[in-house]
Amino acid sequence: xxxxxxxxxxxxxxxxxxxxxxxxxxxxxxxxxxxxxxxxxxxxxxxxxxxxxxxxxxxxxxxxxxxxxxxxxxxxxxxxxxxxxxxxxxxxxxxxxxxxxxxxxxxxxxxxxxxxxxxxxxxxxxxxxxxxxxxxxxxxxxxxxxxxxxxxxxxxxxxxxxxxxxxxxxxxxxxxxxxxxxxxxxxxxxxxxxxxxxxxxxxxxxxxxxxxxxxxxxxxxxxxxxxxxxxxxxxxxxx
Ligand code: FES
Numbered sequence: 001x002x003x004x005x006x007x008x009x010x011x012x013x014x015x016x017x018x019x020x021x022x023x024x025x026x027x028x029x030x031x032x033x034x035x036x037x038x039x040x041x042x043x044x045x046x047x048x049x050x051x052x053x054x055x056x057x058x059x060x061x062x063x064x065x066x067x068x069x070x071x072x073x074x075x076x077x078x079x080x081x082x083x084x085x086x087x088x089x090x091x092x093x094x095x096x097x098x099x100x101x102x103x104x105x106x107x108x109x110x111x112x113x114x115x116x117x118x119x120x121x122x123x124x125x126x127x128x129x130x131x132x133x134x135x136x137x138x139x140x141x142x143x144x145x146x147x148x149x150x151x152x153x154x155x156x157x158x159x160x161x162x163x164x165x166x167x168x169x170x171x172x173x174x175x176x177x178x179x180x181x182x183x184x185x186x187x188x189x190x191x192x193x194x195x196x197x198x199x200x201x202x203x204x205x206x207x208x209x210x211x212x213x214x215x216x217x218x219x220x221x222x223x224x225x226x227x228x229x230x231x232x233x234x235x236x237x238x239x
Contacts, residue, residue: 168218
């Protein structure tokens with residue numbers, strides 16, 4: 001059976017002075033994913049390896065990590081497609097390591113929560129539901145599929161240098177609600193992201209767009225928000 005070497009980031013901040021990489025030889029079969037390999041390592045070679053996963057099918061966003069030079073979902077990355085006999089795995093960047101491939105997502109979730117990632121529609125609907133035309137619904141295509149894996153957040157250079165920068169996932173979500181015909185909070189949302197931790201911090205580097213496992217376009221969403229903020233003359237320092 002074909003074998004691949006996995007070089008995996010290991011670090012337990014409570015015990016280790018510094019991170020290291022451990023190597024594991026994993027037998028692979030056709031269709032096997034990087035997540036399958038991590039389970040193999042954990043089950044047969046080293047039970048102390050820590051990583052996150054849940055759905056194992058690209059839905060929950062738990063298994064984002066840095067695999068052979070790019071942030072990807074481990075459960076959607078087939079080993080054969082990497083075309084390499086050596087695979088290096090590191091945790092998501094710009095977030096503190098709890099253990100091995102598990103990072104502390106507190107910053108990411110706090111920023112996400114700050115932008116109010118839910119519909120703010122104002123008055124109750126006249127009917128039992130808030131009707132949306134098909135054209136209005138179509139405007140949300142490419143905006144509602146984010147699985148919050150934080151690959152974009154880790155790939156963004158600005159989230160590293162500007163600790164308060166809201167980051168691509170949160171800003172994509174703002175655009176998702178600004179574009180929603182049922183939302184009644186557009187001005188407030190634009191104000192929220194027009195400060196020094198928001199859209200104008202984005203340098204349009206396209207890293208987020210490049211790594212998104214769902215092929216979404218946070219860079220485009222941020223550019224759209226910038227245009228709206230400027231055309232609404234809402235650009236001012238938030239604090
Ligand atoms: S385990 Fe759910 S996205 Fe990979």
